[in-house]
Amino acid sequence: MSLSKKMSAEINAQIAAENESAYIYKAMAYKLESMNLTVFAKWFHLQATEEQEHAEKFGKYLLDRGAEVSLKAIPAPKANWKSCKEICAESLKHEQGISKRINKMVDLARAEKDHATDSFLIWFVNEQVEEEANATELLAMVELAGTASQVFMLEGRVWRLIEARG
Ligand SMILES: [Fe+2]
Ligand SMILES: [Fe+2]
Numbered sequence: 001m002s003l004s005k006k007m008s009a010e011i012n013a014q015i016a017a018e019n020e021s022a023y024i025y026k027a028m029a030y031k032l033e034s035m036n037l038t039v040f041a042k043w044f045h046l047q048a049t050e051e052q053e054h055a056e057k058f059g060k061y062l063l064d065r066g067a068e069v070s071l072k073a074i075p076a077p078k079a080n081w082k083s084c085k086e087i088c089a090e091s092l093k094h095e096q097g098i099s100k101r102i103n104k105m106v107d108l109a110r111a112e113k114d115h116a117t118d119s120f121l122i123w124f125v126n127e128q129v130e131e132e133a134n135a136t137e138l139l140a141m142v143e144l145a146g147t148a149s150q151v152f153m154l155e156g157r158v159w160r161l162i163e164a165r166g
Pocket of ligand 2: 021095131
């Protein structure tokens with residue numbers, strides 16, 4: 001069974017969404033570096049790389065199913081965040097949006113009885129649980145810290161989170 005036109009369009013849109021995520025996280029990482037929050041920045045640089053890997057997985061899947069990869073334009077990310085807290089809050093919101101997209105694709109795969117795509121997408125369903133949990137933890141830490149100097153003190157804790165990524 002080949003991919004439906006609708007499904008291959010959704011997956012191509014998802015490739016753009018993952019690359020856009022990478023671009024947004026890069027912008028966040030550079031902003032954090034400019035705030036001297038080097039370890040937070042490192043976290044977001046790593047996130048960006050991970051998002052590019054997600055895009056690659058979707059691209060490979062399209063090719064495996066005999067469909068065409070068609071890359072779209074990516075909008076420029078904003079860069080005017082005022083605080084680490086604002087960045088963390090936005091990254092959580094962003095991940096929640098990505099989860100919604102993934103869930104919609106699972107709905108479509110099930111409606112089309114496309115079991116292969118359904119099965120392929122489950123990895124991303126699980127990945128999003130981790131992504132949202134990480135983003136929630138980061139935001140909670142920054143909210144608990146409160147002041148800018150206390151956020152700075154959190155860098156050691158973020159470093160341990162980075163080490164735990166494996
Ligand atoms: Fe992703
Ligand atoms: Fe993500």
